[in-house]
Amino acid sequence: xxxxxxxxxxxxxxxxxxxxxxxxxxxxxxxxxxxxxxxxxxxxxxxxxxxxxxxxxxxxxxxxxxxxxxxxxxxxxxxxxxxxxxxxxxxxxxxxxxxxxxxxxxxxxxxxxxxxxxxxxxxxxxxxxxxxxxxxxxxxxxxxxxxxxxxxxxxxxxxxxxxxxxxxxxxxxxxxxxxxxxxxxxxxxxxxxxxxxxxxxxxxxxxxxxxxxxxxxxxxxxxxxxxxxxxxxxxxxxxxxxxxxxxxxxxxxxxxxxxxxxxxxxxxxxxxxxxxxxxxxxxxxxxxxxxxxxxxxxxxxxxxxxxxxxxxxxxxxxxxxxxxxxxxxxxxxxxxxxxxxxxxxxxxxxxxxxxx
Amino acid sequence: xxxxxxxxxxxxxxxxxxxxxxxxxxxxxxxxxxxxxxxxxxxxxxxxxxxxxxxxxxxxxxxxxxxxxxxxxxxxxxxxxxxxxxxxxxxxxxxxxxxxxxxxxxxxxxxxxxxxxxxxxxxxxxxxxxxxxxxxxxxxxxxxxxxxxxxxxxxxxxxxxxxxxxxxxxxxxxxxxxxxxxxxxxxxxxxxxxxxxxxxxxxxxxxxxxxxxxxxxxxxxxxxxxxxxxxxxxxxxxxxxxxxxxxxxxxxxxxxxxxxxxxxxxxxxxxxxxxxxxxxxxxxxxxxxxxxxxxxxxxxxxxxxxxxxxxxxxxxxxxxxxxxxxxxxxxxxxxxxxxxxxxxxxxxxxxxxxxx
Numbered sequence: 001x002x003x004x005x006x007x008x009x010x011x012x013x014x015x016x017x018x019x020x021x022x023x024x025x026x027x028x029x030x031x032x033x034x035x036x037x038x039x040x041x042x043x044x045x046x047x048x049x050x051x052x053x054x055x056x057x058x059x060x061x062x063x064x065x066x067x068x069x070x071x072x073x074x075x076x077x078x079x080x081x082x083x084x085x086x087x088x089x090x091x092x093x094x095x096x097x098x099x100x101x102x103x104x105x106x107x108x109x110x111x112x113x114x115x116x117x118x119x120x121x122x123x124x125x126x127x128x129x130x131x132x133x134x135x136x137x138x139x140x141x142x143x144x145x146x147x148x149x150x151x152x153x154x155x156x157x158x159x160x161x162x163x164x165x166x167x168x169x170x171x172x173x174x175x176x177x178x179x180x181x182x183x184x185x186x187x188x189x190x191x192x193x194x195x196x197x198x199x200x201x202x203x204x205x206x207x208x209x210x211x212x213x214x215x216x217x218x219x220x221x222x223x224x225x226x227x228x229x230x231x232x233x234x235x236x237x238x239x240x241x242x243x244x245x246x247x248x249x250x251x252x253x254x255x256x257x258x259x260x261x262x263x264x265x266x267x268x269x270x271x272x273x274x275x276x277x278x279x280x281x282x283x284x285x286x287x288x289x290x291x292x293x294x295x296x297x298x299x300x301x302x303x304x305x306x307x308x309x310x311x312x313x314x315x316x317x318x319x320x321x322x323x324x325x326x327x328x329x330x331x332x333x334x335x336x337x338x339x340x341x342x343x344x345x346x347x348x349x350x351x352x353x354x355x356x
Numbered sequence: 357x358x359x360x361x362x363x364x365x366x367x368x369x370x371x372x373x374x375x376x377x378x379x380x381x382x383x384x385x386x387x388x389x390x391x392x393x394x395x396x397x398x399x400x401x402x403x404x405x406x407x408x409x410x411x412x413x414x415x416x417x418x419x420x421x422x423x424x425x426x427x428x429x430x431x432x433x434x435x436x437x438x439x440x441x442x443x444x445x446x447x448x449x450x451x452x453x454x455x456x457x458x459x460x461x462x463x464x465x466x467x468x469x470x471x472x473x474x475x476x477x478x479x480x481x482x483x484x485x486x487x488x489x490x491x492x493x494x495x496x497x498x499x500x501x502x503x504x505x506x507x508x509x510x511x512x513x514x515x516x517x518x519x520x521x522x523x524x525x526x527x528x529x530x531x532x533x534x535x536x537x538x539x540x541x542x543x544x545x546x547x548x549x550x551x552x553x554x555x556x557x558x559x560x561x562x563x564x565x566x567x568x569x570x571x572x573x574x575x576x577x578x579x580x581x582x583x584x585x586x587x588x589x590x591x592x593x594x595x596x597x598x599x600x601x602x603x604x605x606x607x608x609x610x611x612x613x614x615x616x617x618x619x620x621x622x623x624x625x626x627x628x629x630x631x632x633x634x635x636x637x638x639x640x641x642x643x644x645x646x647x648x649x650x651x652x653x654x655x656x657x658x659x660x661x662x663x664x665x666x667x668x669x670x671x672x673x674x675x676x677x678x679x680x681x682x683x684x685x686x687x688x689x690x691x692x693x694x695x696x697x698x699x700x701x702x703x704x705x706x707x708x709x710x711x712x
Contacts, residue, residue, distance in 0.1 A: 003388040007395050010593055018381055018390050025378040032359040032671075034374050036552045036598065039363050039674055072429035072554065073575070076589035080573035104574075111571050191590055196392045198428065198554040198592030215467050217436035218460075219429070233432035234547055236554030237366055238594060242392065315388075318395055 004340035007318030008331045009192040017245040048244050055247035060180040067226045069202040070240050074189035075170040079108040087113035088212040094118045094139040099126040099148040126151040128285035139163045147172035150322040152295025153288045172292045176260035184208045193334050195243035199236045259334050266332045266341045267291040273345040277352040297327040360696035363674030364687045365548040373601045404600050411603035416536040423582045425558040426596050430545035431526040435464040443469035444568040450474045450495040455482040455504040482507040484641035495519045503528035506678040508651025509644045528648050532616035540564045549690050551599035555592045622688045622697045623647040629701040633708040653683040
């Protein structure tokens with residue numbers, strides 16, 4: 001039976017990335033050493049790190065005002081690290097609460113300064129993106145979650161604001177071109193579109209750093225990581241390596257425009273199928289639907305368990321909705337082939353025919 | 357040419373661990389999925405994590421007063437996380453400064469409370485372990501670095517103290533049996549004796565937690581990680597998996613007694629060779645020499661570069677001393693076969709004959 005991997009993260013990676021990573025664990029670039037046993041200060045790893053950084057800058061078209069860091073931890077680490085570096089005790093940061101991750105990010109920020117939730121979509125169970133809100137001029141920054149992995153919504157146009165914009169792009173990074181220079185800081189856990197779990201990437205505009213009075217623990221200080229070139233301590237070598245391979249694959253396949261075209265095709269196929277079959281129902285505002293994480297439900301809740309059982313039986317992995325939301329979630333990251341989405345849609349149709 | 361890997365970390369891992377990890381990247385346990393793309397809340401990963409935790413408890417003979425956590429980051433993260441969780445602003449922690457890592461740990465603690473350096477071996481360039489020192493009764497804890505990777509010293513008997521003892525065991529963890537219950541907290545970055553870079557292990561006695569007034573960021577709070585069973589956020593899945601495999605290997609090979617016997621044999625061979633050849637010289641007090649990281653010098657500094665060149669030519673990887681110390685450093689972790697130490701000693705003798 002073939003397996004179709006719709007996991008929300010850790011999630012599917014390109015086949016060629018897996019193959020190369022598997023080989024490198026036995027022999028890295030003909031050195032006779034495993035990639036797991038090379039020193040992180042050797043030219044061997046320097047080449048890996050520099051290629052990863054260069055690929056990010058190229059894909060995002062960043063200039064030298066920005067630095068790219070690969071750090072330990074995931075996006076949850078950044079929920080703390082962002083305000084620790086940017087928000088003084090007496091300052092206020094603006095947060096959009098469009099779902100579970102934005103809410104968690106705001107909660108951590110409240111340990112470091114004041115938090116102003118300028119947009120809250122809990123009134124409609126986070127099924128839309130609120131775009132009409134004001135950000136106080138003295139807010140230190142505005143934080144948004146560009147794609148809500150759990151709820152299935154996505155910002156398709158980034159907000160225009162006068163304060164520094166910060167984006168948690170964990171679940172839609174490198175899925176489409178954008179004007180990334182609108183952001184002063186972008187972060188993402190790697191384990192969706194960028195690689196394996198265990199590393200997070202931070203893109204930071206240098207001019208927002210150094211504006212607070214707090215003493216920052218060394219390992220949390222972006223400036224110290226910049227000085228050390230992401231080598232302040234032993235980095236998560238293998239996770240950085242897998243990110244480098246995945247970024248190389250994105251570029252070789254045609255870059256962000258190509259990723260967007262594939263994403264458009266996959267998500268159109270799935271959403272059209274949902275909309276055409278009354279047995280399924282999407283609660284998300286159409287214009288805010290996520291192209292990477294489609295969250296939907298069985299119109300008759302009694303059919304949810306049988307449908308998920310069928311998915312399991314047919315090798316559709318990771319399609320159960322998030323534990324607090326329920327329903328179905330189909331994640332369509334860069335590495336997911338459209339044939340997997342087609343197979344899933346065929347199964348939906350088969351199920352609809354039998355249960356229509 | 358065969359390669360002998362004396363890297364100080366990331367460092368050599370058992371061959372069978374590499375082979376199994378390499379296979380799992382293509383197909384994990386016959387699931388048709390890569391270990392890089394499995395969900396961290398699935399039974400697949402639960403089994404990995406629980407085996408890793410169980411192996412640590414078994415090897416260290418820990419009772420239920422202790423919890424074992426696998427967290428993002430390395431030991432450097434713990435330099436901050438330990439005092440953040442345990443040291444209130446008006447309290448004092450005692451630190452032993454036996455070298456670069458202990459000094460860094462003390463520096464981070466000073467951001468959270470008062471630090472009392474109760475033993476400082478910089479008077480003799482950190483070439484010994486100071487054992488006669490007093491710890492104030494009101495110290496919140498005493499922090500030691502059980503093995504000094506850079507300087508080449510090691511605690512062979514842990515100190516007896518009346519306050520909670522905390523050990524950074526990054527570079528000698530699982531190299532020998534000990535009464536680990538002497539410690540209230542033990543931490544270690546994985547990339548030496550325990551696995552790949554990108555995860556650190558914390559063993560913590562629960563009764564020392566919850567004694568401070570500070571608000572701790574969620575991702576840094578040991579209690580929250582205990583509640584969540586090391587699954588508060590997406591863990592570094594692959595790094596935990598490699599640790600599990602390495603722990604499984606240690607147990608299969610005979611556990612900590614066997615690791616100690618091998619370590620004794622390897623380090624005796626190397627130190628005897630150093631002591632027998634006047635061209636080499638060790639500056640470390642004999643009773644404090646590290647069994648995992650032998651640091652030594654060429655008696656004639658002019659011979660250092662030629663010796664290191666010869667090592668490179670003969671496939672001896674990672675034997676250059678730490679950048680601030682110079683000289684030669686030979687790391688002999690669990691996975692290093694004694695044949696590699698023998699090959700290195702043969703090369704030392706050959707060099708001594710030509711330059712004696």
